[in-house]
C-alpha cells in the first residue's frame with residue numbers, strides 16, 4: 001500500500017451539520033441555538049444476540065432520536081452491513097429537516113442494524129427484528145417515536161416490528177408505518193417515495209419550461225425507491241436508459257421496459273441479465289449521459305473524486321445524502337442542478353404521515369385521497385423551495401435547509417427550549 005496524503009474525511013453527520021451552518025446564516029438562526037438544533041436528543045445502541053447455524057452472533061443496532069420539537073420522532077430502520085453511528089446520526093438529522101420542510105407534524109429519527117439482510121433467511125430476520133424492536137421499545141410509541149422501512153427493510157419487517165411492540169404494549173398499529181395493508185398499512189405507501197421523486201422532478205422540469213416526456217433517466221438502485229421511481233418516470237413517458245443495483249448495471253438507449261424489468265427482478269433478485277438490455281460496468285453508471293441522474297441506493301456515492309464525470313442535467317437525490325458537499329460543489333460548478341434529498345424523497349414520509357393519521361383515526365382513506373394530498377403537499381413544499389432559492393439566489397439545497405431550520409428553530413423557541 002502506498003502512503004497517502006488524503007485529506008481527513010468528514011463523516012456524513014459532519015457534512016449535514018455543515019449544510020445546517022450555511023443555512024443558519026440565511027435563515028438568521030442564532031449560533032447559540034445551533035448546538036441544540038444540530039445534535040441528537042437521544043442515542044440508543046443495543047446488542048442483538050442471534051444463533052445462526054448453531055453459532056451465537058452479536059449484531060449492533062441503533063435508534064437515534066434527533067429532534068421532536070415539531071412532533072414525534074419519525075424515521076426509517078435500515079438493515080445494511082455499513083450501518084454505523086455517524087451514518088445513522090446523519091440520517092436522523094435529515095429526517096428532522098425533511099418533516100419540517102414538508103410541514104408534517106413529526107420530528108426526526110433513524111435506526112439501523114449492522115447486518116446483511118440479503119444473506120439472512122426469514123426466520124433470522126424475524127428473530128433479529130423482534131429482539132431489536134423489543135430492546136428499543138421503551139423509547140417508541142405513536143406519540144413518541146414512529147419507525148418505518150428504509151434500505152434492507154420492508155412492509156413484512158414492519159409487520160413483525162408492530163407485533164413485537166404490541167406484545168409489550170397492546171395492539172398499536174400507529175407504532176410503525178410502511179406496514180402490510182392487512183395490519184393497517186396505507187394504500188399508496190409502497191410506491192410513495194419513488195412517486196414523490198417523479199412529482200418533484202416533473203415540477204422542476206415544468207418550472208424550467210421542460211417536460212419529462214422523452215427525458216433520459218439513469219437510476220442507481222432498483223429497490224423500493226429506485227424501482228417505483230422508474231415506474232413513475234415511465235408513466236410520464238420518460239425513458240429509463242440505465243439502472244444498476246448491488247450486483248451490476250444494465251442499459252438500453254431506447255429505454256428499458258420497466259414493467260418487464262420488475263418481473264425479471266422479482267424472479268432473479270437483480271437487474272442483471274435482463275433480456276432487452278446490455279450489461280454496463282457499474283463504475284460507469286453514474287457517468288452516463290442523461291437528463292436526470294437518480295441515485296436511489298447508498299449515501300456518499302457522488303463525491304469530490306467522481307462528480308466531475310457526471311454528465312446529467314439534474315441530479316435528483318432519491319437516496320439520502322448521495323452527494324457529498326465536495327461533490328455538490330463540482331456539480332454546481334459544471335451547471336448541474338441538484339434536487340436535494342429532503343425534498344426529492346419526502347414522498348415516503350408524507351404518506352407515512354397519512355398512514356399514522358389513518359391508524360389514529362381508525363379510518364382508512366381512499367387511494368385517490370392519498371394521491372391528492374401527497375401531490376398537494378409536495379407541490380406546495382417544492383414551490384416554496386424554488387421561490388426561496390430564487391429570492392435568495394441560492395441552491396435548492398440551501399433553500400430547503402433554510403426553510404426547514406427556521407421552522408424547527410421557531411418550534412423549539414415556542415416550547416421554551418431556547419433563551420426566551
Ligand code: NAD
Nearest residue numbers: 150151152193221222223224225245246297319320345348
Ligand atoms: P432497498 O433496500 O429497497 O433498495 C436498495 C437498492 O440499492 C437495491 O436495489 C440494492 O441492490 C441497491 N444497492 C445497494 N448497494 C448498492 C451499491 N453499492 N451500488 C448500487 N446499488 C446498490 O432500499 P430503498 O428503501 O429503496 O432505499 C434506497 C435509498 O432511498 C436509501 O438511501 C434510503 O435511505 C432512501 N429512502 C428510502 C425511503 C423509503 O421509503 N424506502 C424513503 C426516503 C429515502
